[in-house]
Amino acid sequence: MKSATGLSTQCIHGGELDDAHGSPHTPPYQTTTFKFATTADLLDVVDGRKPGSLYTRYGLNPTIFSVEQKLAGLEAAEMAWAFCSGMAAESALFMAHGRKGIVCLGDAYGGTLELLASQLPQLGMPTHLMLGSDMGQLDEILAKGVGLVFFETPTNPTLEIFDVHAIARMAHAHGALVAVDNTFASPVNQRPLELGADFAVHSCTKYLGGHSDLTAGAIMGSKELLMPIWNWRKNLGTTIAPEVASLLARSLRSLVVRVRQQNASAQAVAEAMTRHPRIARVLYPGLPDFPGHALAAKQMSGFGGMVTIEVKGGGEEATRVADRLKLFALAPSLGGVESLVTQPCTTTHHGLTPEERARRGISDAMLRLSIGLEDADDLLADLNRALG
Numbered sequence: 127m128k129s130a131t132g133l134s135t136q137c138i139h140g141g142e143l144d145d146a147h148g149s150p151h152t153p154p155y156q157t158t159t160f161k162f163a164t165t166a167d168l169l170d171v172v173d174g175r176k177p178g179s180l181y182t183r184y185g186l187n188p189t190i191f192s193v194e195q196k197l198a199g200l201e202a203a204e205m206a207w208a209f210c211s212g213m214a215a216e217s218a219l220f221m222a223h224g225r226k227g228i229v230c231l232g233d234a235y236g237g238t239l240e241l242l243a244s245q246l247p248q249l250g251m252p253t254h255l256m257l258g259s260d261m262g263q264l265d266e267i268l269a270k271g272v273g274l275v276f277f278e279t280p281t282n283p284t285l286e287i288f289d290v291h292a293i294a295r296m297a298h299a300h301g302a303l304v305a306v307d308n309t310f311a312s313p314v315n316q317r318p319l320e321l322g323a324d325f326a327v328h329s330c331t332k333y334l335g336g337h338s339d340l341t342a343g344a345i346m347g348s349k350e351l352l353m354p355i356w357n358w359r360k361n362l363g364t365t366i367a368p369e370v371a372s373l374l375a376r377s378l379r380s381l382v383v384r385v386r387q388q389n390a391s392a393q394a395v396a397e398a399m400t401r402h403p404r405i406a407r408v409l410y411p412g413l414p415d416f417p418g419h420a421l422a423a424k425q426m427s428g429f430g431g432m433v434t435i436e437v438k439g440g441g442e443e444a445t446r447v448a449d450r451l452k453l454f455a456l457a458p459s460l461g462g463v464e465s466l467v468t469q470p471c472t473t474t475h476h477g478l479t480p481e482e483r484a485r486r487g488i489s490d491a492m493l494r495l496s497i498g499l500e501d502a503d504d505l506l507a508d509l510n511r512a513l514g
C-alpha cells in the first residue's frame with residue numbers, strides 16, 4: 127500500500143495492488159481458486175506462513191484483500207473484513223463477539239432489530255433492546271456481563287445522536303466491546319474507532335457503494351478483535367464477491383466528494399424545509415435547534431445526507447406528498463447518487479404497531495429523505511411542488 131494520510135488520498139490509493147501490466151488500480155480477480163507451483167508453496171499459504179491467495183470464499187483473493195485495505199484506511203483501522211451485505215457483517219460480528227449477550231441502544235435498522243429480538247435468542251444468545259430514553263438502565267444491564275454494545279448514530283429515521291466516547295467508556299468499564307453501525311454517517315463524517323469504539327460496521331450498500339448498484343458490508347477494527355470474526359465469515363459463507371469488491375473499490379475512490387456534496391445539499395434542504403408552511407418539523411443534526419446538534423458538532427465532521435421532515439396534516443398527507451415527488455424516488459434505501467424518499471411507517475417501521483412507533487418517536491407524518499447528488503435547487507423545487 128502507498129503511504130497516504132488524508133482521507134481522499136486514502137480512498138484513491140489505499141490498498142491498490144501494483145499490477146504487472148501497469149493498471150492504476152487493482153483489477154478484479156474473477157477467480158474462485160488459485161494455483162501453486164508446488165505443494166510446499168501451497169502449504170505455506172494454507173498454514174499461514176506466507177500471505178497469498180488461495181480460495182475466494184476465505185477472502186484470500188487479491189481483489190478482496192485490496193478493498194479491505196482501503197476500507198481499513200477509511201476508519202483508520204488496523205484491519206477490515208468485507209462481506210456480501212451489511213447484515214452478513216453484523217451476523218458474523220454477533221457470532222464472534224456477542225455470545226455473552228448484546229445490548230442494542232436506540233433505534234436500529236429493521237434487519238438488525240429482527241436478528242437481535244427474535245433470531246439470536248433462538249440460539250440462546252441473550253439480547254437487550256433499549257431506547258435512548260432508557261439510557262439510565264445501561265449501567266445495570268452491563269453489570270450482568272454483556273459482551274457487546276451495538277448502536278447506530280445518527281439513528282433511523284429520527285437521527286438521534288449517541289455519545290460514542292461516553293458509551294465506550296461505560297461499556298469498557300464493564301469489560302464489554304462497542305460496535306457502532308456507521309452506515310448513516312459514513313467515515314467522511316464520523317470515525318467511531320477514533321471516538322473509542324472497538325468496531326465500525328457498515329452496510330456498504332449505502333454511502334460506501336454510493337450508486338445503489340451493489341450490496342456489501344464491512345467491519346473495521348483491531349487485528350486482535352477481527353481475527354475471531356474471520357472463521358465465522360468463512361464458514362457462514364458470507365465473504366464479498368470479487369466482482370462486488372472491485373465495484374466497491376471503484377465507488378470508494380469518489381466517496382469524499384460525494385458525501386461532502388450530500389452534506390451541503392442536505393443542509394440546504396433542511397434549512398429550506400424549516401421555513402416551509404406545510405412542514406411541522408425538520409430533523410437534521412446540522413440545524414442549530416436540533417436536540418442532538420451540539421453532540422453531533424462535537425463527534426462528527428459533517429452532518430450527513432439524511433433529512434427527516436414531518437408533514438402537517440398527518441400520515442395520509444405525508445403519503446400524498448411522497449407519491450407526488452418526481453425527482454425523489456420512492457424507495458427504501460439511502461446513500462446513493464439519486465435522492466430517495468421513504469415514509470418510515472409504510473416501509474422501515476411498517477412492522478411495528480402504531481403504539482410502538484409512537485414510543486420510538488416515529489410519527490406517521492414523517493418522510494425520510496436521502497439526499498443524492500442532483501442540484502439542491504432541483505430537489506427543493508420537487509419538494510415545494512409536491513408539498514403544494
Ligand SMILES: *Cc1c(COP(=O)(O)O)cnc(C)c1O
Nearest residue numbers: 211212213235307309329331342
Ligand atoms: C441497510 C442497512 C443495514 C443492512 O445492510 P444490507 O447491506 O442491506 O444488509 C444495516 N444498518 C443500517 C444502518 C442500514 O441502513
